[in-house]
Amino acid sequence: MKKTASLKTLLNPDKIAVIGASKSKDKVGGIIFKRLLDSRRRLFPVNPKETAIEGHKVSPNIQSLPDDIDLAVITISAAAAVKSVESCIKKGIPNYIIVAGGFGEVGEEGKELEERLRKLAKDNNVNILGPNSLGIFLPDENIDTIFVEHADKALDRKGKVAVIVQSGSVGVEALGYASNTGYGMRAFIGLGNKCDLDEIDFLDFFAKDVNTNCLGFYLENIEKGRQFLAAAKEVTKEKPVVILKAGRTHTAVSAVSSHTGKLAGSDNVISGALKQFGIQRVYDDEEFCDATKVLSMLSGAPGNRVAVLTAAGGYGVMCTDYIEKKEMRALLTMAKLSENTKKKIKDATFPFTACENPVDITASADDRMFSESLDALIEDKGVDVIICIAFFAPPGITENLIDIIAEKTKKSEKPVIVFTKYGPFTDNSIKNLFYAGVVAYPSIGRAVRAARFLVERTKIKQRLDQEV
């Protein structure tokens, strides 16, 4: 039975045809086929020059494929890709991922090819992702068509961030970096040239997806700006939406035009509109990953009063600097601790503990002292967000601190964000915190910035709720 086009089947297909599948690990068609072998789906390689690949019978042409294919992944080059889509449509295949470049981004001839694809999609009611798409990657579904090397080892199963990127390298490099320290990814979508499917389609899809709780976009141009913003505004009522849209300055805007071949639009207008519609904007890939990570793992902050707990006094001071620095994003303030809180911390630690915020329990502290001090801060009604500076160098602090913080953050309504460093073990330390459900960053600036994202998110949510 022929299937109908839908993102659900595109992203979670039963039967996948790989047009241009290859034995060679150096070819795109070889890399993608190999990745899909892990998908536990039925694969149908097509290649006139092969008869078998990895135990799969190869069809010499598209006509000889079965009638109920869900998705065709087209790995061959531009002109041939367009022809193969025509054949696949005759065969009744409803969903496509087109990997090849050489379309609208390289000149007139490519533009014509891309226009043919656009028309094919429209006239035949099929879904086309791309061309020039990096592919899709959904860890929970075991679906991975991304042909460049990418880090997935530290991506969490049951991750909840949908990452939708227009351009390849930014997305892949950013995620590779994020995954070094743990990142909960629900899906990675490479939009490419957007001849058919675009950011609005995936916004709608992941807004409704129960496994997604945060949507992140890297967009170089937003063609249907008004429509996208209107749709996004509805989504932000329920789920945070983050956009990495570079091109803040005049020169940068010109650079966007020459990179995408499209007019990028005045940045002031974009910025104002994003703000109005409750979309949180970021300016580089690190900020993108940091923001989506914290927004996915913690559900906002009741206010902007931050308490800092540290066993290394110097870092407490640096952290205070960052918290009180004026930033365009949400303002933060140092919480004023209650007398009761201070007493509890002194009782739990030392008579000489500096109990004004930042709370410095000194390098003589141990796990229990850290734990009880954290309890006191969580219970203080004057504290909205807690930043824990967790080092493992002091002799009394052990890796059990990870579980201690994890247990408390699970129970507490108040967000706890950790800053940690651990010499050459830093990345693993953050990853272990991540596996335990704790958001951590390797620099003070990034930990404090994460608190700003949470406060900003809560304000947006409150404003949108009031408008209703």
Place this chain on the structure above:
Amino acid sequence: MKKTASLKTLLNPDKIAVIGASKSKDKVGGIIFKRLLDSRRRLFPVNPKETAIEGHKVSPNIQSLPDDIDLAVITISAAAAVKSVESCIKKGIPNYIIVAGGFGEVGEEGKELEERLRKLAKDNNVNILGPNSLGIFLPDENIDTIFVEHADKALDRKGKVAVIVQSGSVGVEALGYASNTGYGMRAFIGLGNKCDLDEIDFLDFFAKDVNTNCLGFYLENIEKGRQFLAAAKEVTKEKPVVILKAGRTHTAVSAVSSHTGKLAGSDNVISGALKQFGIQRVYDDEEFCDATKVLSMLSGAPGNRVAVLTAAGGYGVMCTDYIEKKEMRALLTMAKLSENTKKKIKDATFPFTACENPVDITASADDRMFSESLDALIEDKGVDVIICIAFFAPPGITENLIDIIAEKTKKSEKPVIVFTKYGPFTDNSIKNLFYAGVVAYPSIGRAVRAARFLVERTKIKQRLDQEV
């Protein structure tokens, strides 16, 4: 023959007594003794309870030590440490490192002990580093007395940055982190409570040290402020001086007071004075390491016009945003490339290459194209600094790019700073660039900030030269 006190022998001693040396790897005296075994110096452990440690005969007491010891490392606790210094002075030992805490930072009794040490140093003309000192670490001299775990694997032999820190954890954690990606350290000095030796002594020493080309201080309080600044001003004429001094805001300044037990002073006054005297101030440990790394590896920037070379268009745009952002530190501007430069790049790459700055040679670029485009930018008289966005994902780009960039940066007067990411290989990728002599960072913001440090440094140098 008895030795006289000098920093030279303290930092590079021939004969070292370890008071409280132990067999146990869990004791400070055990850890330090073990580290010093690698120093290829003559060691003299002292411990009444041991007879031999690792093939070294143990002296039961200080009196039985030889007469020509250069340095005593005191690993025993506060009150006992003071008594042992008294005995060592009778024995004629000129230099001391005192590791134990429990002095001025914990209350009246500790303050008295510290005062006794201060008096001992003054009356007997000996050098005391500490108490509460983390120790010293000089990679080229194989001297390491640091008792907490620290990363040294990626520290460069022949490193040129002298790192002088008041508080332990900040220094060690920062360096551990920096060393993950390569860091050229000449020396690490833990000042501790500064009962005798302080920042001014080490400023003077490393200013004259031919193997040091950059001095970095982490200070929580500057007691002899005027004297330090006057001395530092002389140094900055020749070598960049960076200070991490947290406590920018009012709350942060209070926190400094409670952490160090000393008045921290108005931050505005400090900031103004540092600026006037040509000292480059930073606000956290990551910035500290990033700044000293670039200032040590590159010798300033002739101007503030930056060219960006990228094979990933999106990153070029983000980088432009960072460059044109107004920052309190030196302003940067996007360089306007000459017609000749643009022609050279187009000839070396593709007719469709976006040759306005940022120069985007696209993911179809290869090593040769990157290399020739970089040449064209280096030769352009309108360019002062170059930021290379170097990714290894595009099929035409190989790890040879590291050598290509290294070769050019060695020849060129113009600073080249690299931003790179490489999935889980990021740290190693930056480390390999470092070993090849290239400064690289894993985020755009940090790469651009490094360019600001260079431009700031050159401006300071020009101003101080004019004053002469």
